[in-house]
Amino acid sequence: MKFEFMGARGSTPVSGKNINKYGGHTLCACITTHEGEWIIIDAGTGIKKLGDQLESQGKEEPLNLHLLFTHFHLDHIMGIPFFAPLYSPKAILNIYAASNPEDTEKNLSGLMAGRYFPLDFSETPSKKIYTTIPEKEFQIGGAQVSYCPLRHPQGSVSYKIQEEEKQIVFATDTEHPEKGMDERLVAFSRGADILVYDAMFTPEEYKSSRRGWGHSTWLEGTKVAREAGVHKLYLSHFNPDHSDKQIDKYISLARKKFPQTYGAQEGYKITL
Numbered sequence: 001m002k003f004e005f006m007g008a009r010g011s012t013p014v015s016g017k018n019i020n021k022y023g024g025h026t027l028c029a030c031i032t033t034h035e036g037e038w039i040i041i042d043a044g045t046g047i048k049k050l051g052d053q054l055e056s057q058g059k060e061e062p063l064n065l066h067l068l069f070t071h072f073h074l075d076h077i078m079g080i081p082f083f084a085p086l087y088s089p090k091a092i093l094n095i096y097a098a099s100n101p102e103d104t105e106k107n108l109s110g111l112m113a114g115r116y117f118p119l120d121f122s123e124t125p126s127k128k129i130y131t132t133i134p135e136k137e138f139q140i141g142g143a144q145v146s147y148c149p150l151r152h153p154q155g156s157v158s159y160k161i162q163e164e165e166k167q168i169v170f171a172t173d174t175e176h177p178e179k180g181m182d183e184r185l186v187a188f189s190r191g192a193d194i195l196v197y198d199a200m201f202t203p204e205e206y207k208s209s210r211r212g213w214g215h216s217t218w219l220e221g222t223k224v225a226r227e228a229g230v231h232k233l234y235l236s237h238f239n240p241d242h243s244d245k246q247i248d249k250y251i252s253l254a255r256k257k258f259p260q261t262y263g264a265q266e267g268y269k270i271t272l
């Protein structure tokens with residue numbers, strides 16, 4: 001399978017010369033399976049570029065997309081109104097979330113309701129199919145998908161995508177416990193090829209004033225990665241106030257604890 005970060009920034013999109021390396025778009029990742037299924041995790045502003053690419057392929061057959069939502073905080077859904085396939089009658093959007101279908105639709109459509117947007121979500125021409133993610137592993141094409149609840153205000157989930165023994169775990173919005181580690185996430189990530197983890201705060205920022213905000217640090221990411229025995233750790237959900245230079249610095253610090261640490265870079269593609 002192929003994996004691409006379309007956006008790796010948390011909270012709000014940002015722009016500027018000092019954030020070019022890791023990018024300014026909010027969370028979105030895209031996986032293409034061997035069978036050619038499209039699996040999209042979250043719809044931050046990074047999803048716009050992906051939507052434009054999919055639309056420009058101009059194929060006649062239906063565009064069957066699978067969108068997995070970790071939760072509905074704004075940074076994870078704000079790209080939805082600008083996702084070109086939403087407006088395409090040949091697009092089928094299979095939408096998965098931990099909530100029931102009615103709530104999922106409500107949470108997504110609120111962004112385009114009333115005076116917030118010229119068109120209502122329900123009036124867009126694409127076909128939408130809502131699924132509550134099942135407790136047990138489920139199948140999207142040749143890939144197995146499972147989830148694990150995370151520690152985040154109003155809840156969030158981590159997704160694991162597996163195809164032919166290769167596994168990616170995507171855990172972007174989570175706060176580590178006061179003591180020890182999130183053992184549920186450690187068990188869920190066990191032996192994964194890639195763990196994408198929440199590195200919103202530096203350990204110093206976290207300790208001084210960010211406890212209870214629902215996010216974690218590069219240091220905690222290295223602990224989970226080591227304990228779970230993952231092969232590579234990709235730090236993500238970058239703080240909008242952190243520059244490329246700062247992110248480079250904390251990746252180099254993280255490598256002293258867990259050598260296979262990298263930063264999620266917008267547009268970066270991984271083949272597994």
Ligand SMILES: [Zn+2]
Nearest residue numbers: 010011075173
């Ligand atoms: Zn977030």
Ligand SMILES: [Zn+2]
Nearest residue numbers: 071073152173
């Ligand atoms: Zn969140």
